[in-house]
Amino acid sequence: MRLSQYFMPTLKETPSEAQIVSHRYMLRAGMIRQASAGIYSWLPMGFKVMKNIEQIVREEQNAAGAQEMLMPTIQSADLWRQSGRYDDYGQEMLRITDRHDREMLYGPTNEEVITEIFGAAIKSYRHLPKNLYHIQWKFRDEVRPRFGVMRGREFLMKDAYSFDLDAEAGRRAYNRMFVAYLRTYARMGLQAIPMRADTGPIGGDMSHEFIILADTGESEVFCHRDFLERDVLQRDIDFDSDLQPIVDEWTSLYAATDEMHDAAAFESAVPEDRRVSARGIEVGHIFFFGDNYSKPLGALVTTPDGDEVAVQMGSYGIGVSRLVGAIIEASHDEKGIIWPESVAPFKVGLINLRSGDDACDAACGEMYTKLSDAGVEVLYDDRSERAGSKFADMDLIGLPWQLVAGPRGLKDGKVELKNRRSGETEELTIDAALTRLAS
């Protein structure tokens, strides 16, 4: 993509409404534009990042055996009356009336809809287990939206729902999602820590929040330092195998948000030099809830014995749009964003230091074409801006690599390759730089 043609309205100054770093950088980098409180338009670059995140989520869900579908944003109030949540949900639910005076709502979550769909189609234990998910916009009418996309009212969420015959099978479904989540975040360059979450009236240990550490996190968290040194991607996962050992490995060490925190337990379980107390951002939540919805909504299956039982369910959410902000919170410096390569809108930012100069234009044109042909996504800054503003913009938008060509280096046939994260730069020939980036 040539920057001269790309819609990327960057700002030099920070709009006054933005407080936290991800919000400031997303506005300054031209990734989003606020439409109204807690509701954003996603401009091309922000949209690209969100799509990259979504794709990682999708791949890992599929690998774990979940099947993608799509449910509507607008739901019927009647369905929610059956589950009893229409009145319980309160003002966070955006209620709508259609032209026939029918009560509708903009879905804040999808348990009712999926349970109805499942219940209408699946009647026998023979068709279990199932795990269905979608990636869809949700709306929760927060009293006070803030932090940009981290806590908007409208947000994109992946929510999966598992259906099993009994609680033991439900645990296996839960474990698959648990491990898939670890992998999903790791692929985005995040170290997410599963923390026990409140299971409410159901009880048990089958609810975890996935938390990443960031100074601007909304809640205080406490955990063992070992979590920060683990790499779940190192081993291959067979989702058909028993995943309990891996789950145990990730749940045996102390990790809790402030609501679940027990200072005495923390101190006895974790040696002093391994204790981490920090702030965290919740980027996912998994929950096993048994027959809470299947019972009232009549999602019953026949058992091998011929009995009818309500199906055992779990739900598994990942805040996709929130992750865009969360990744920035976890990965930035004073100049701007630092994208992990897996979610970066482009891999390389190609900077032509003097657009209009024949040698620079030719060298950049060649590099742009060859990288593009090699399947490398390049944002080519061909604008006739000054070097300083090109560097500043490129640092702000945080592409992993900056490839810089100017008259000075090109005299010797050299270009400069800079790693955004480390700041290291290297002078290379054009061919060497291309080889490096295309590999």
Place this chain on the structure above:
RNA sequence: CGGGGUGUAGCUCAGUCUGGUAGAGUGCUUGCUUUGGGAGCAAGAUGCCGCAAGUUCGAAUCUUGCCACCCCGACCA
């Protein structure tokens, strides 16, 4: 929902107290000079001063009502 605050150029903000032709910086346009970390000079364009009613000869400024947005708290993916 309680408390506080702000609405003036794309963005950051002055001007409001004390009513009298709408301002600055930045960004934008044009030209020249520049060109390796947000350039210099010159010329230019840009506003229902959040909306509505009122007071007044005259309202960005005073009064009333409304709307929007932000911050703190309580609440949440």
